[in-house]
Amino acid sequence: xxxxxxxxxxxxxxxxxxxxxxxxxxxxxxxxxxxxxxxxxxxxxxxxxxxxxxxxxxxxxxxxxxxxxxxxxxxxxxxxxxxxxxxxxxxxxxxxxxxxxxxxxxxxxxxxxxxxxxxxxxxxxxxxxxxxxxxxxxxxxxxxx
Numbered sequence: 001x002x003x004x005x006x007x008x009x010x011x012x013x014x015x016x017x018x019x020x021x022x023x024x025x026x027x028x029x030x031x032x033x034x035x036x037x038x039x040x041x042x043x044x045x046x047x048x049x050x051x052x053x054x055x056x057x058x059x060x061x062x063x064x065x066x067x068x069x070x071x072x073x074x075x076x077x078x079x080x081x082x083x084x085x086x087x088x089x090x091x092x093x094x095x096x097x098x099x100x101x102x103x104x105x106x107x108x109x110x111x112x113x114x115x116x117x118x119x120x121x122x123x124x125x126x127x128x129x130x131x132x133x134x135x136x137x138x139x140x141x142x143x144x145x
Contacts, residue, residue: 001041001105002081004030007054007139011074013123014130021121026071028133031109032081033102034095041145042105046112049073054139062139066118075110076123076131077102099126 005027012022029049055064055071066073079102083091096102103125114120123129 001034001037001045001109002032002142002144003045003049003109004078004081005049005052005054005141005143006133007136008074009134009136011131011133013074013076013121014132015124015127020124020129021074021076023072023074023119023121025069025136026118027066027073028131029073029075029113030078030081031075031106032078033097033105034082035097035101037097037101037105039105039108042108043112044145045143046109047116048143048145050113050116050118052141054141067116072119072121073110073113074121074123075106075113076129077106077125 008026008028010024011028013020051065053063053065055069057063079093079096082095083093084095085091110120110122
């Protein structure tokens, strides 16, 4: 499982012209699932993200988590995180898990974040989404388990 975590001032997801998820100050999290991923990976990554100290304290040091700053999370499934473009010019997505495997794990990741007292909004799994992100910093991390 792989996540791209971005510290944002605001972010939103629109599907078919309707906003389906939006946050202000917090984290935009793109989640990719690969073969062999399970509950352990989803839970571990959610705990890791919940505790990441990537927000600035009063001294300007990255010492605070999204919980500490009372931020939110916007979680969006992103199968293209497992794209392989090493051959040719068209990426292969064979490393991405099938939707019936990936969707419940993305939901589990979001549910586990919420259990850590982080308000969570979500995109729509499998939908064509317009994602608007206002990076803060920018601060972007890639985590994998």
